[in-house]
Amino acid sequence: MNDLKKRKARAAAAVELLKKEFPAARCRLAFHSPLELLVKTILSAQCTDERVNIVGETLFRKYRSASDFAQAPLHELEMDIRPTGFFRNKARNIQSCCRQLIERHRGEVPSTMDELTALPGVGRKTANVILGTIFNIPAVVVDTHVIRISRLLKLTNNADPEKIESDIMNVLSEKDWIIFAHLMSEHGRKTCIARRPACHTCVIAEHCPSSLSKTRKK
Numbered sequence: 296m297n298d299l300k301k302r303k304a305r306a307a308a309a310v311e312l313l314k315k316e317f318p319a320a321r322c323r324l325a326f327h328s329p330l331e332l333l334v335k336t337i338l339s340a341q342c343t344d345e346r347v348n349i350v351g352e353t354l355f356r357k358y359r360s361a362s363d364f365a366q367a368p369l370h371e372l373e374m375d376i377r378p379t380g381f382f383r384n385k386a387r388n389i390q391s392c393c394r395q396l397i398e399r400h401r402g403e404v405p406s407t408m409d410e411l412t413a414l415p416g417v418g419r420k421t422a423n424v425i426l427g428t429i430f431n432i433p434a435v436v437v438d439t440h441v442i443r444i445s446r447l448l449k450l451t452n453n454a455d456p457e458k459i460e461s462d463i464m465n466v467l468s469e470k471d472w473i474i475f476a477h478l479m480s481e482h483g484r485k486t487c488i489a490r491r492p493a494c495h496t497c498v499i500a501e502h503c504p505s506s507l508s509k510t511r512k513k
């Protein structure tokens with residue numbers, strides 16, 4: 296089997312086992328609208344999803360539309376999102392982003408990579424969250440769990456998120472692109488924990504070239 300075939304087989308086996316392990320894997324950010332997910336994804340940079348959900352609950356009772364965010368006094372918005380960290384930058388990005396949503400998209404969240412990444416504060420990772428979770432368009436989100444575990448699984452040798460995204464798209468069936476990041480996130484929290492992976496209890500150890508357990512690897 297050549298290297299690409301091996302990586303494809305490894306990716307498919309890992310995903311199937313992790314789907315069984317985490318049948319409820321999905322986006323951990325709570326949302327009721329595309330705008331809410333977009334704002335919360337911006338807030339989730341360097342912050343836990345749990346904290347963003349707590350802050351977001353109050354936030355979205357106060358700000359209900361792109362124009363509510365766009366018109367808010369900047370300092371007030373900063374204080375409202377302060378517990379998520381980097382609040383000055385995030386508040387500026389959320390306001391600029393919402394202003395562009397109003398100017399270019401009638402206040403709605405667009406559904407293409409180009410339109411999304413043209414928005415202030417929106418990179419490929421955030422855009423892929425929106426494409427996959429809101430519009431069900433196959434997209435690979437590359438977050439810290441995806442970077443770390445896909446490298447351990449040797450699905451990629453790259454460190455650059457955009458190259459990792461492309462490598463994963465190459466080895467994984469398109470139907471699994473959206474679920475992949477959710478599975479990596481669950482696996483990364485429960486078992487393949489940074490700096491102390493529990494390989495001896497890992498359900499995909501048999502397929503992992505980096506396994507520290509004695510299980511035979513394929």
Ligand code: SF4
Nearest residue numbers: 487492494497503506
């Ligand atoms: S075998 Fe170890 S390194 Fe590989 S995915 Fe499982 S926990 Fe992570």
